[in-house]
Amino acid sequence: MSKKTCAVLLRLYPSSFRQHHGEEALRLIVDRARDERGFLRKSRLCIDLLWDLAATAARHAWRSPVSQLSSEPIAPLFFHVVGQESPSTPSLFIGLLVSLTLVATLPFAFRANPGSSGNWNFPRGPVIAQEAPPPAEPPRPTQAPAAPKLDAAKRHQLIQVIAKNLKDHYFDPAIAKKMAEALRANEAGGVYNSITAPAAFATLLRRQLRDLSHDMHIDVVYSEQALPTGPPPPQSAEALNQYRARMLQLNCTFEKVEMLPDKIGYMKFNFFPRTMACQDTAQAAMAELNDAHSVILDLRDNAGGFPDMVILMASYFFDHPEYMYSPRDTVTEQSFTRPVPGTKLADKPLYLLTSSRTISGAEQFSYDLKALKRATLVGETTQGSAHSGLFLRIDDHLGMGVPEIRPINPFSKTDWEGVGVEPDVKVKAADALTTALALARKKSKN
Amino acid sequence: MPKQRLNPLPSAAFHILLSLADEDLHGYAIMRRVEEQTARRMRLGPGTLYSSIQALLEEGFVEEVEGDREHEPGHERRRYYHLTPAGRKLARAEAARLADLLRVARAKKILRGDQI
Numbered sequence A: 001m002s003k004k005t006c007a008v009l010l011r012l013y014p015s016s017f018r019q020h021h022g023e024e025a026l027r028l029i030v031d032r033a034r035d036e037r038g039f040l041r042k043s044r045l046c047i048d049l050l051w052d053l054a055a056t057a058a059r060h061a062w063r064s065p066v067s068q069l070s071s072e073p074i075a076p077l078f079f080h081v082v083g084q085e086s087p088s089t090p091s092l093f094i095g096l097l098v099s100l101t102l103v104a105t106l107p108f109a110f111r112a113n114p115g116s117s118g119n120w121n122f123p124r125g126p127v128i129a130q131e132a133p134p135p136a137e138p139p140r141p142t143q144a145p146a147a148p149k150l151d152a153a154k155r156h157q158l159i160q161v162i163a164k165n166l167k168d169h170y171f172d173p174a175i176a177k178k179m180a181e182a183l184r185a186n187e188a189g190g191v192y193n194s195i196t197a198p199a200a201f202a203t204l205l206r207r208q209l210r211d212l213s214h215d216m217h218i219d220v221v222y223s224e225q226a227l228p229t230g231p232p233p234p235q236s237a238e239a240l241n242q243y244r245a246r247m248l249q250l251n252c253t254f255e256k257v258e259m260l261p262d263k264i265g266y267m268k269f270n271f272f273p274r275t276m277a278c279q280d281t282a283q284a285a286m287a288e289l290n291d292a293h294s295v296i297l298d299l300r301d302n303a304g305g306f307p308d309m310v311i312l313m314a315s316y317f318f319d320h321p322e323y324m325y326s327p328r329d330t331v332t333e334q335s336f337t338r339p340v341p342g343t344k345l346a347d348k349p350l351y352l353l354t355s356s357r358t359i360s361g362a363e364q365f366s367y368d369l370k371a372l373k374r375a376t377l378v379g380e381t382t383q384g385s386a387h388s389g390l391f392l393r394i395d396d397h398l399g400m401g402v403p404e405i406r407p408i409n410p411f412s413k414t415d416w417e418g419v420g421v422e423p424d425v426k427v428k429a430a431d432a433l434t435t436a437l438a439l440a441r442k443k444s445k446n
Numbered sequence B: 001m002p003k004q005r006l007n008p009l010p011s012a013a014f015h016i017l018l019s020l021a022d023e024d025l026h027g028y029a030i031m032r033r034v035e036e037q038t039a040r041r042m043r044l045g046p047g048t049l050y051s052s053i054q055a056l057l058e059e060g061f062v063e064e065v066e067g068d069r070e071h072e073p074g075h076e077r078r079r080y081y082h083l084t085p086a087g088r089k090l091a092r093a094e095a096a097r098l099a100d101l102l103r104v105a106r107a108k109k110i111l112r113g114d115q116i
Helices: A003-009 A014-033 A037-063 A065-072 A089-110 A153-167 A173-188 A198-214 A237-249 A275-288 A306-315 A361-371 A429-445 B011-019 B027-037 B045-059 B085-107
Strands: A219-222 A254-260 A266-269 A293-300 A349-356 A374-378 A390-392 A398-403 B062-064 B078-084
Touching: A014 A037, A014 B027, A037 B045, A065 A306, A153 A173, A153 A198, A153 A390, A153 A398, A173 A198, A198 A219, A198 A398, A198 B045, A237 A275, A254 A275, A266 A275, A266 A429, A275 A306, A293 A429, A306 A361, A349 A361, A349 A429, A361 A374, A374 A390, A374 A429, B011 B027, B011 B045, B011 B085, B027 B045, B027 B078, B045 B062, B078 B085
Parallel strands: A266 A293, A293 A349, A349 A374
Antiparallel strands: A219 A398, A254 A266, A390 A398, B062 B078
16 A cells, blocks of 8 residues: 555545644554555455544544534645655555445444443544443543633633743744744634643644644643642742652662672662752762762663752762753853862763653753763663743643743754753663673773 | 543553553554554554544543654654553553453353463
């Protein structure tokens, strides 16, 4: 099945489905068409798609009230052109067969949901080789109450606020303008007409804004609870004490500190907590590794944290001040490492273990030490979350995150936003420690 | 009356939650994983798969994450999906419900001896 046939087939799916999932669905069909070899498997793919098409068409037709359908703009019929070559005769034949069978199958598909209660708008299953549905008697998980619905006026108001927030706060005015214009064009084109659930609206806007900006820190979120108004209250001394106590209870997330054979120091820590709570714990942990010949820091489960701890931890590995670039902060005195009296680790080989879960502050730590050629990164590309910024309230239940600043990076034109930090030695996260140990032993023998 | 979109939890949605229990996957990988975990009995088509994912996203049971593109040919940008704590809880509750059913079926001697 050619890409063109897949694209034509996709056009048979309901427009509301294609609007939200067209690109991904096309890729899935193309991927499957590529992987299914042989006549039997290709035939099975066709049958599967037919069933799925019928079920999806039935589901969407049933879900869409006439008023919603009539409010959608009537787009001219067009086909995605994904290649220059004309479709082959077999492809055209399959397309024709699919269309005819669909028409013949639709009446049955409409009767395929006998158990529906009338307010169900979730797919009942894959339709393909469906497993027997379980009886309904046992208790079910409880659900949260539904959200208030959106109408056209409310959607318009929300889009206006979001566009203004982007214009006022996003660090790149050109991209902010592009995003705002795209949202308004989508609204004018009726893309949001069928969306009445605030949570779905937030999800779609988040996806669209991230696709447009390639910035994973732009966020639109829905909260079941009403969002607070006004500035957040200042942290009380009591709250800070509670934070300190909680961190100490968790040993400041230092999970393992060990001296392994061959004097290889190994430390696993899963967060960069604030130094006001954890400086002493960090100091004690680092002191245990002070006599190591080389050090492995395990950041595979590290979820980021606070910049002051990122700087403190890096400081142990330099005997002079170094600028630690952060895409979130402008340069201040606090952006530089400060030599730590008594540390013997400044000239010791350093390995950082990374995974696709390594994120945020842990990525800054990895990125800077790699860029400064101070550490060897072993493992997987990190998650790719570089920017942070303001959280802005849009209305009682919707809010958005807008990155406000993007300081100059001394190492590269880009940072790790959306792409992650590439390791020097790429191995699966599960193999990273073994690989780093081998590297450390090899280096110590040389 | 509020809609209860995932109550009862459809089998496709349950299988999607299970497929994401170990690692984040993109759409096609979810489809393949579900096929594997059902011994090829369930092959999710794009309509069912993405409509189910959309409902799970809206209810906060899964979330979109940036994928690790190093394993993909041509480094194509794909949407990966991640099981949230709420999604894991939901899957656990559904599994417990099915286990209860299984106990009843065993007690009624509906299952043969070789079936777990």
